[in-house]
Amino acid sequence: MVPGIAPDPTLTLIWAGIIGIAIFIYVVTDGFDLGIGILFPVLAPGGERETAIATIKPVWDANQTWLVLGGGGVFAAFPLAYAILMPAVYAPLIAMLLGLIFRGVAFKYRARTSRIWLWDFAFFAGSTLAAFAQGVILGAVLQGVKVAGRSYAGGWWDWLSPFSLLTGVSVVAAYALLGACWLIWRTEGGVQDHAYRMAGQAGAASIAAIGAVSLATPFLNHDYFSRWFEAPGLYYSAPVPLLVGVTALLFIRALRRRAEVAPFVLAELLFLLTFMGLGVSIFPWAVPGQVTIWQAATAANAQAFMLVGVGVLLPVILCYTAYGYWLFGGKVGAEGYA
Amino acid sequence: MFDDVSALALARFQFAFTVSFHFIFPAFSIGLASYLAVLEGLWLKTGRDVYLQLFRYWLKIFAIAFGMGVVSGIVMAYQFGANWAAFSDKAGPVIGPLMAYEVLSAFFLESGFLGVMLFGLDRVGKKLHFLATCLVAIGTTISAFWIIVVNSWMQTPQGYAIADNGQFYATDWLAVVLNPSMPYRLAHTLLGAYLTTALVVGAVGAYHLLKDRKLGRSAQPATKIMFAMAMGMVAITAPLQVLAGHEHGVNTLKHQPAKIAAMEGHYESHDRAAPLILFGVPDDANQVMHYKLEVPALGSLVLQHDIEAPTMGLDKVAPENRAKVAFPFYAFRVMVGLGVLMLLLGGWAAYNAWRGRLFDGVWQQRLALAMGPAGFVAVLAGWITTETGRQPFTVFGLLRTAESASPLAAPAVAASLIAFIIVYFFVFGVGTWFIIKLMGTEPNPEDKGPGKEQTVDVGSLPPDAPFGFQLAE
Numbered sequence: 001m002v003p004g005i006a007p008d009p010t011l012t013l014i015w016a017g018i019i020g021i022a023i024f025i026y027v028v029t030d031g032f033d034l035g036i037g038i039l040f041p042v043l044a045p046g047g048e049r050e051t052a053i054a055t056i057k058p059v060w061d062a063n064q065t066w067l068v069l070g071g072g073g074v075f076a077a078f079p080l081a082y083a084i085l086m087p088a089v090y091a092p093l094i095a096m097l098l099g100l101i102f103r104g105v106a107f108k109y110r111a112r113t114s115r116i117w118l119w120d121f122a123f124f125a126g127s128t129l130a131a132f133a134q135g136v137i138l139g140a141v142l143q144g145v146k147v148a149g150r151s152y153a154g155g156w157w158d159w160l161s162p163f164s165l166l167t168g169v170s171v172v173a174a175y176a177l178l179g180a181c182w183l184i185w186r187t188e189g190g191v192q193d194h195a196y197r198m199a200g201q202a203g204a205a206s207i208a209a210i211g212a213v214s215l216a217t218p219f220l221n222h223d224y225f226s227r228w229f230e231a232p233g234l235y236y237s238a239p240v241p242l243l244v245g246v247t248a249l250l251f252i253r254a255l256r257r258r259a260e261v262a263p264f265v266l267a268e269l270l271f272l273l274t275f276m277g278l279g280v281s282i283f284p285w286a287v288p289g290q291v292t293i294w295q296a297a298t299a300a301n302a303q304a305f306m307l308v309g310v311g312v313l314l315p316v317i318l319c320y321t322a323y324g325y326w327l328f329g330g331k332v333g334a335e336g337y338a
Numbered sequence: 339m340f341d342d343v344s345a346l347a348l349a350r351f352q353f354a355f356t357v358s359f360h361f362i363f364p365a366f367s368i369g370l371a372s373y374l375a376v377l378e379g380l381w382l383k384t385g386r387d388v389y390l391q392l393f394r395y396w397l398k399i400f401a402i403a404f405g406m407g408v409v410s411g412i413v414m415a416y417q418f419g420a421n422w423a424a425f426s427d428k429a430g431p432v433i434g435p436l437m438a439y440e441v442l443s444a445f446f447l448e449s450g451f452l453g454v455m456l457f458g459l460d461r462v463g464k465k466l467h468f469l470a471t472c473l474v475a476i477g478t479t480i481s482a483f484w485i486i487v488v489n490s491w492m493q494t495p496q497g498y499a500i501a502d503n504g505q506f507y508a509t510d511w512l513a514v515v516l517n518p519s520m521p522y523r524l525a526h527t528l529l530g531a532y533l534t535t536a537l538v539v540g541a542v543g544a545y546h547l548l549k550d551r552k553l554g555r556s557a558q559p560a561t562k563i564m565f566a567m568a569m570g571m572v573a574i575t576a577p578l579q580v581l582a583g584h585e586h587g588v589n590t591l592k593h594q595p596a597k598i599a600a601m602e603g604h605y606e607s608h609d610r611a612a613p614l615i616l617f618g619v620p621d622d623a624n625q626v627m628h629y630k631l632e633v634p635a636l637g638s639l640v641l642q643h644d645i646e647a648p649t650m651g652l653d654k655v656a657p658e659n660r661a662k663v664a665f666p667f668y669a670f671r672v673m674v675g676l677g678v679l680m681l682l683l684g685g686w687a688a689y690n691a692w693r694g695r696l697f698d699g700v701w702q703q704r705l706a707l708a709m710g711p712a713g714f715v716a717v718l719a720g721w722i723t724t725e726t727g728r729q730p731f732t733v734f735g736l737l738r739t740a741e742s743a744s745p746l747a748a749p750a751v752a753a754s755l756i757a758f759i760i761v762y763f764f765v766f767g768v769g770t771w772f773i774i775k776l777m778g779t780e781p782n783p784e785d786k787g788p789g790k791e792q793t794v795d796v797g798s799l800p801p802d803a804p805f806g807f808q809l810a811e
Binding site for chain 2: 005057058059061062064065067068069071072073075076077079080082083084085086087090091093094097098100101102104105107108109112113150151152153156298299301302305306309310313314317320321324327328
């Protein structure tokens with residue numbers, strides 16, 4: 001063995017945190033981009049749709065990049081987990097990629113075509129497919145995959161289950177909620193009125209979905225159950241559902257008072273709480289029940305090498321990302337930025 | 339239908355298909371981003387509106403090309419895990435961090451400033467906007483650097499050790515990054531991207547010059563400038579590219595002689611004065627080149643600059659380690675042939691410019707128009723040469739392609755392959771059509787820049803276009 005190649009427990013923990021943060025930033029930023037796509041059919045062609053697109057046009061590409069960091073980070077820091085999980089979620093993964101292709105090009109194409117209905121449909125279908133597939137992937141990973149040696153050993157339909165379909169639908173609902181709340185914040189007048197109504201409906205669906213997934217998860221395997229319902233796991237996990245409930249109530253109140261920023265912030269907070277709940281369920285597994293993050297970790301010198309890059313570049317990235325949001329901030333009318 | 343085709347073959351075809359489609363866009367956008375930075379810089383420096391017209395004209399095309407590059411690139415990021423899980427597990431500890439650096443140092447930079455570049459000119463002012471354009475251009479170049487590092491390490495690995503579990507580990511990151519073929523491959527790839535862009539820009543300029551001549555109009559200043567800049571770029575980069583390609587070949591001979599043997603079609607070794615095979619029909623089964631047309635002794639001269647130098651043939655390579663000759667052999671000839679045409683195009687343009695009739699050389703312009711797509715073909719042929727020449731390995735000499743694939747059944751890979759083919763041809767076909775349509779228009783002479791009067795392209799969308807499946811609110 002070469003010195004420095006044995007995985008380092010602390011670096012591994014740091015990298016699990018970095019990837020968790022990258023995936024979280026992806027979910028809460030591209031979540032509202034995809035959410036707007038999901039809501040596209042109920043937005044009126046012309047004014048409402050152009051306004052909605054204009055609010056995300058300058059930032060969606062940067063938002064999507066966090067997905068590349070999340071996936072690339074798993075590859076780089078936990079190659080064994082990446083090698084096991086990607087074939088396990090093969091079909092939904094390919095579906096997500098194809099969905100993102102349609103969503104991404106629709107931004108450009110719809111401005112250049114006389115068949116705008118076609119690319120509006122591609123924007124809706126691509127966004128919805130990508131969101132649904134992301135939810136299915138989440139469910140498929142949570143419910144566990146078969147492993148033999150260093151590879152995936154299950155079939156290529158193993159990902160499909162009532163649970164993974166439930167998580168798929170849940171992510172669609174939750175992204176729609178983010179999209180509606182983003183529109184409340186960034187638009188005014190008729191579009192905003194419409195966004196309030198959509199946020200109410202998507203909010204109800206999301207809270208129902210969070211409840212359903214939360215109830216189903218502990219019964220997937222014994223380990224999740226003991227974490228959630230038995231001491232000492234209970235002490236860490238109990239506050240999460242309580243906080244979800246409080247946040248949901250605050251969210252409903254914010255909508256009733258027609259607050260403009262609060263619904264978005266509270267919806268993001270709901271995501272943070274469910275994300276933490278998922279963390280309680282999964283940690284420290286990279287592949288639930290099979291491979292821990294320490295078993296999947298790459299060499300210490302690889303994680304250290306990358307950490308230098310993250311330490312230097314991530315603050316810079318966050319600065320110019322924030323600058324981009326600030327630059328294109330404020331209320332957006334139908335004319336957009338073009 | 340796929341019973342007799344292995345999952346491995348399908349996975350290889352899928353990677354070749356998705357990566358070839360993907361690379362078309364960066365090959366263009368790397369050069370175009372730099373061209374846009376030059377145009378905007380010239381506009382800031384001279385204040386001439388014609389540079390802004392050109393900037394705006396190519397920016398619209400860049401936006402579409404870049405968008406297609408991004409979405410097809412995300413597929414590549416996940417393709418490693420999906421179809422090449424064993425490779426990801428084993429090579430991940432070395433190439434994973436390199437790709438993470440690509441995301442951190444390039445993808446965020448590009449995507450973060452693309453919004454400013456596309457929509458921000460009126461908001462941030464000229465200088466900050468120029469900075470954004472430069473950062474996007476720098477981002478595309480950094481991205482090329484890291485992915486070339488990854489590919490080059492797979493071709494000429496060093497600075498690694500192999501652990502008991504089969505995983506590669508870096509023992510020296512600097513050695514990994516500065517692996518022997520990296521500088522040559524990087525130079526060759528970047529020059530290829532600049533050349534590809536110059537050929538496209540030149541073809542568009544030539545098209546409008548020829549069209550104006552046919553219609554009896556005088557050409558716009560913007561058209562003349564883009565044609566002249568592009569031809570100047572071809573005249574400079576084509577010879578440089580020949581030089582870079584030659585040096586790359588010498589480097590490959592040193593580190594991957596088996597690949598050179600396949601590219602050159604040398605089944606037999608030669609003690610001295612190896613011939614240069616210009617053309618032939620390779621026959622792997624019998625290890626013989628049929629119908630060959632060759633120049634005696636030139637093979638030893640070209641790559642080794644010594645007629646007495648011995649040349650290794652595939653007979654010195656163990657049969658199970660030989661690449662299939664046809665791919666690198668033919669692809670290499672396509673690339674070199676197009677390279678010669680590019681040299682000719684650049685030289686002809688330089689001659690016409692020297693004679694003061696660059697804008698009147700109708701046949702030179704016709705050649706420039708015909709060679710618009712030549713860069714893409716050459717770049718893809720070059721990649722086919724180097725990638726198929728590396729076979730049957732993913733990490734040259736160390737990890738076999740057959741041991742790199744995911745444990746997937748053939749129908750799964752076949753289904754995703756069909757989906758990719760249908761979606762790519764449709765989506766990227768439409769995007770290419772939009773780009774060609776944009777190229778068919780001339781730069782807008784009314785473009786005056788922010789603050790001055792300008793015509794805004796609002797597109798042609800009907801206010802209540804049918805959606806087909808409108809849902810009730």
